[in-house]
Amino acid sequence: MRILAIALPPSETQQEILAEACLRFSPLVSLGAQAVFVEIGRCHLLYSEDSIRARTQVLLSRLGIAGRIAIADDLATAVSLARTQKKHRDQIPVECLPTYLSPYETTDLLDEMIASLKRLGIGELGAFLALPRRSIAARFGKIGLFCRENCEFPERVPLRPFQAKSRIEESERIDESYALIELEPLLFVLKKILDRVSLRLRGTGKLALRMKLSLSLTPHSHVTEPRPVFDFVFPFPQGSTNSLIPLFRDRLDSLFQRHPLESPIQEIRIEVLETVPSQGAQKNFFHRKEEELESYRGIVARLTDRLGYSRVFHAETVESYIPERGWKKTLSPPVPRPTPLPERPTRILKTPIPIHPIDEYFQTKHRRWKVIEMQGPERIRGEWWMNESEERDYYRIITDGGEDLWIYENRETGATYLQGVYD
Amino acid sequence: MKSPLTLQELKERFGYRSELFEKRERFSFSRWETGIPKGAITEITGPGKTAFVADFLKERPDERVIWIEESFSLFPLALEQRGVAPEQVLFVDIGRENSRELEWTLLQALRSQAFSIAVLYSEFEDSRMLRRIQLATESAHAATLWLRSTPHASQTSALSLRIERDPVTDERRPIRLRER
Numbered sequence: 001m002r003i004l005a006i007a008l009p010p011s012e013t014q015q016e017i018l019a020e021a022c023l024r025f026s027p028l029v030s031l032g033a034q035a036v037f038v039e040i041g042r043c044h045l046l047y048s049e050d051s052i053r054a055r056t057q058v059l060l061s062r063l064g065i066a067g068r069i070a071i072a073d074d075l076a077t078a079v080s081l082a083r084t085q086k087k088h089r090d091q092i093p094v095e096c097l098p099t100y101l102s103p104y105e106t107t108d109l110l111d112e113m114i115a116s117l118k119r120l121g122i123g124e125l126g127a128f129l130a131l132p133r134r135s136i137a138a139r140f141g142k143i144g145l146f147c148r149e150n151c152e153f154p155e156r157v158p159l160r161p162f163q164a165k166s167r168i169e170e171s172e173r174i175d176e177s178y179a180l181i182e183l184e185p186l187l188f189v190l191k192k193i194l195d196r197v198s199l200r201l202r203g204t205g206k207l208a209l210r211m212k213l214s215l216s217l218t219p220h221s222h223v224t225e226p227r228p229v230f231d232f233v234f235p236f237p238q239g240s241t242n243s244l245i246p247l248f249r250d251r252l253d254s255l256f257q258r259h260p261l262e263s264p265i266q267e268i269r270i271e272v273l274e275t276v277p278s279q280g281a282q283k284n285f286f287h288r289k290e291e292e293l294e295s296y297r298g299i300v301a302r303l304t305d306r307l308g309y310s311r312v313f314h315a316e317t318v319e320s321y322i323p324e325r326g327w328k329k330t331l332s333p334p335v336p337r338p339t340p341l342p343e344r345p346t347r348i349l350k351t352p353i354p355i356h357p358i359d360e361y362f363q364t365k366h367r368r369w370k371v372i373e374m375q376g377p378e379r380i381r382g383e384w385w386m387n388e389s390e391e392r393d394y395y396r397i398i399t400d401g402g403e404d405l406w407i408y409e410n411r412e413t414g415a416t417y418l419q420g421v422y423d
Numbered sequence: 424m425k426s427p428l429t430l431q432e433l434k435e436r437f438g439y440r441s442e443l444f445e446k447r448e449r450f451s452f453s454r455w456e457t458g459i460p461k462g463a464i465t466e467i468t469g470p471g472k473t474a475f476v477a478d479f480l481k482e483r484p485d486e487r488v489i490w491i492e493e494s495f496s497l498f499p500l501a502l503e504q505r506g507v508a509p510e511q512v513l514f515v516d517i518g519r520e521n522s523r524e525l526e527w528t529l530l531q532a533l534r535s536q537a538f539s540i541a542v543l544y545s546e547f548e549d550s551r552m553l554r555r556i557q558l559a560t561e562s563a564h565a566a567t568l569w570l571r572s573t574p575h576a577s578q579t580s581a582l583s584l585r586i587e588r589d590p591v592t593d594e595r596r597p598i599r600l601r602e603r
Contacts, residue, residue, distance in 0.1 A: 292487075292537060295535050295536060295537040296487065296535075296537040296538075298535065298537075299531060299532055299535035299537050300513065302531060303515060303528060303531070303532075306524065306527070306528075307515065307517070307518075307521065307524060307528065310516075311515060311516045311517070311518060311521075312513065312514070312515050313513075313514055313516075314509060314510060314512070314513060314514070315499030315500075315502075315503075315509055315512075315514060316509060317499075317500055317503060317509070323498075323500075326498075326500045327498075327499045327500050333510040334509040334510055335509075336503065336508060336509055336510075337503075339500065339503070339504060341500075341504070343501070343504055343505075344498055344500050344501040344504055345498055345501060346473035346474055346477065346497065346498055346501040346502070346505075347473065347496045347497060347498060348496065348497075348498040349496065350496075401470075402469070402470050402471075402587065402588040402595075403470045404470060404471070420498060421470075422470075422471070422474065423470055423471065423472060423473040423474065
């Protein structure tokens with residue numbers, strides 16, 4: 001067992017968030033008394049102790065937590081070394097003995113024993129361990145003896161696995177004197193919250209598909225909506241602050257332009273409502289495909305959020321005899337399907353325009369074309385099983401102006417329509 | 424009083440390298456021997472322009488493309504028939520009622536650096552908007568292909584082509600209107 005311990009200051013409240021974020025390093029994480037433990041003994045192929053130390057330091061600074069780090073063979077020694085910043089186990093002060101009694105909770109059971117030891121001039125763990133067991137039992141009773149046993153064999157204390165919360169929710173209270181009402185300062189705070197959310201998502205191996213942003217406004221009398229809520233549904237799962245911030249910026253910018261906030265914000269809350277498992281692959285240093293895919297997904301999410309889902313799409317071929325139904329919109333990568341149909345025009349009209357053949361001309365209300373070549377027909381029959389019996393004869397005509405048109409004649413009515421252009 | 428420097432002397436003094444300004448990187452293309460310039464707008468007009476772009480995309484299967492139309496009339500099946508991979512192209516149908524979103528969409532797509540080729544089918548005339556698109560294209564090092572029915576009056580595009588039908592071979596071929 002090799003334990004990385006992060007000792008936290010007594011005022012720290014983000015212990016669980018840190019534990020969740022640490023799940024990215026190892027599946028075995030545990031919560032202690034103002035401490036987080038990460039079992040790294042079986043991860044030596046993934047990272048060295050120096051690199052995990054550096055990565056944990058980065059994680060702490062991203063979360064804004066002033067933690068201290070140490071690595072040892074057991075929980076109590078690791079957290080004691082982290083708290084005291086001593087180099088060796090023997091130098092750990094006797095004030096840390098309660099940690100050896102239990103690294104998971106604080107206790108005052110050893111207060112008297114520690115005071116007695118100090119009176120005797122025994123200030124460090126090395127000196128305490130040098131005392132004969134019999135004298136400890138005589139002076140401090142069973143609790144002293146139990147502590148001595150734990151100090152001698154600290155690896156006997158098992159690791160209690162930490163279970164991440166299923167719901168990811170982060171919030172930040174805003175100081176009233178700050179008067180946060182504009183978009184840019186809001187984004188500044190949002191970035192901090194999204195940083196925490198993305199660390200927790202990454203730690204738990206998830207990506208967000210849907211998020212909810214709730215704002216609590218100062219309840220002034222003129223405020224009509226004191227708790228505006230914004231729902232964010234992403235076309236592709238998102239997991240990084242860099243891709244999330246532009247989405248929040250675009251949406252809030254257009255919303256605030258139409259409906260500015262009525263009073264300063266008191267609290268910002270983000271909830272992750274829907275998640276999918278992430279692949280959790282390591283970064284590839286030899287190509288930029290992951291970054292490219294991330295920026296592609298980011299821009300697709302922004303475009304769909306602004307323009308609507310029906311306006312941003314890939315095109316997938318659909319089996320249909322009716323030309324205008326020959327494709328459908330999709331956001332997932334379409335499957336290429338070889339089509340046996342003759343070459344289709346590059347432009348197609350949503351509604352075919354009636355045209356009238358007069359001698360060697362075709363004309364609509366507004367235009368006239370002189371036909372110099374005509375190819376066809378290609379007969380297309382409606383989908384009879386859908387009660388569509390329309391029969392069309394398609395022709396490709398080349399005009400004197402160099403245009404290449406696709407027209408059809410309805411065989412029942414004899415009417416002719418312009419449906420496409422070989423542009 | 425010192426005599427003023429000639430332009431040539433000034434260039435020598437500051438280590439001017441003409442190739443930095445004159446040689447633009449290009450996507451090679453069999454139908455246009457000098458290729459399609461990167462970091463610049465290429466304007467394509469005339470009947471056959473969409474097929475010309477389809478042929479270009481067919482030769483660049485690894486490039487990610489955004490295809491923006493103000494009023495979507497493209498028949499995507501025809502692109503696939505001409506050899507363009509469907510997963511390569513992301514289409515955006517701006518819609519006539521949202522035409523002011525056209526510039527935002529194109530600029531954001533270029534700035535994201537997720538696309539190396541942008542195809543725009545629009546008849547807009549605003550020269551300042553065109554300049555902004557040109558700058559974004561340049562900084563994204565992408566190729567913007569601008570399809571129009573008639574050439575734009577301004578000289579912003581690096582290359583302006585018109586597709587014409589060859590009277591002898593009866594094939595559609597590009598004609599250079601201007602290039603810089």
